[in-house]
Amino acid sequence: MPFDAASQPLSLPRWRSLSADEGDCRLSLTLEGRPLIQLRLVPGEVLEVHVQAICAERRQQALWAACYWLFARDPACQRLQWHLSDPLAQAQASGLLLATEDAGVYRSERTLFWQLPQPWLGESHDGVYPQQMHISNGKRHPLRAPKPRGEVYRRFDARLGAWVSLRTLEIEHDLERYNRWQNNPRVAHFWQEQGSLEQHREYLSKLEADPHTLTLIGCFDDQPFAYFEAYWAKEDRIAPFYPADDYDRGIHMLVGEENHRGPHKVASWMSALVHYLFLDDPRTQRVVAEPRADNAKMIGYMHDQCFHCEKEFDFPHKRAALMILGRERFFDRCTLV
Structure with missing residues (x-):
């Protein structure tokens, strides 16, 4: 079901709360009261995701949380296209991000995301x-x-x-x-x-x-x-x-x-x-x-x-x-x- 700024915070395993501030083509996530990531979204056949700000100490967590939020709010969403200048090697090694032929462009696949064992297990x-x-x-x-x-x-x-x-x-x-x-x-x-x-x-x-x-x-x-x-x-x-x-x-x-x-x-x-x-x-x-x-x-x-x-x-x-x-x-x- 869609989430909006007025919805209840979406809780995650072993996190107390993950909440969002959403507007026209933007998304800001706050984890346990601390800013986590700010995104600019470009709708299309594939949702394009531009990172405007990210918590330097929790980059892997921030990318995971953004994938979770965007996939969870729309079960029909199958793929995200990320624009990142400095992707995490850990995110690529786990399958959270996949490299494309274009420099600085990566994708996340719903089918891969839900196969990541953590934090579910x-x-x-x-x-x-x-x-x-x-x-x-x-x-x-x-x-x-x-x-x-x-x-x-x-x-x-x-x-x-x-x-x-x-x-x-x-x-x-x-x-x-x-x-x-x-x-x-x-x-x-x-x-x-x-x-x-x-x-x-x-x-x-x-x-x-x-x-x-x-x-x-x-x-x-x-x-x-x-x-x-x-x-x-x-x-x-x-x-x-x-x-x-x-x-x-x-x-x-x-x-x-x-x-x-x-x-x-x-x-x-x-x-x-x-x-x-x-x-x-x-x-x-x-x-x-x-x-x-x-x-x-x-x-x-x-x-x-x-x-x-x-x-x-x-x-x-x-x-x-x-x-x-x-x-x-x-x-x-x-x-x-």
Whole structure:
């Protein structure tokens, strides 16, 4: 959605506030009360960005914040053309700025910007885990990195005006919540995992010990509302049903709090979940899911997020729809704000 000078400041992960003063063809950003960057904008087929003033101590941060603001206020904006006399080597090395054939002219691409892991992943991200092939349970796959603990993803969703974040599930802290959610008739209809606290403790303990599955809690403004399982498809029961690549990730999804249902909330958390999985390892080229084939509402939501249904197939316990979203398609069409 467009932002103007009267709009609420757009908050960013681990920054208290980022606010703007916008007028005809100009933009000034202030970060936490301090001037950050002043721009002259020239609309056209590609938005041209001329830097008039920039905080010398925070140039990389300033360029990133300007890209964020301009891409977030207009999801249709795919490219920025920068006019810079002295670009940062760091900005070019990261992919934030790309050189062109014209001296002093650089561009920023929306598809590249949203693939930069920071600040969305925060301190949980340690880079790409080295590859060594491994065999477990008769399946050959890459050795997986140790599972993270704590918060793994955070982004401010400007459409909702709320933080969307993901953290790892902690059994002692989340068991009762998980038990309540699984025993909700609406959830139980699709998950069929209703049971006692001890049954759910055993279930979660098995997943905690399983290196191919990561259990996550979804939060809006730090309030838990959903449970997700992210798994490596190569080692999962889904692998025999399609040609799984070494770094494909799969997802199981459960919204437990009734006040966080609805298409606008799904668009926020599902895009965040997929975004996290693609950022977590740049070798991940596909995210897959296998909802029940009769779960038309969830399948519809996934279509809205650019998943496509490859086929239907039979698990022992359900008829499933194989839903697939490719990395290129996600970042080409993503409407992250």
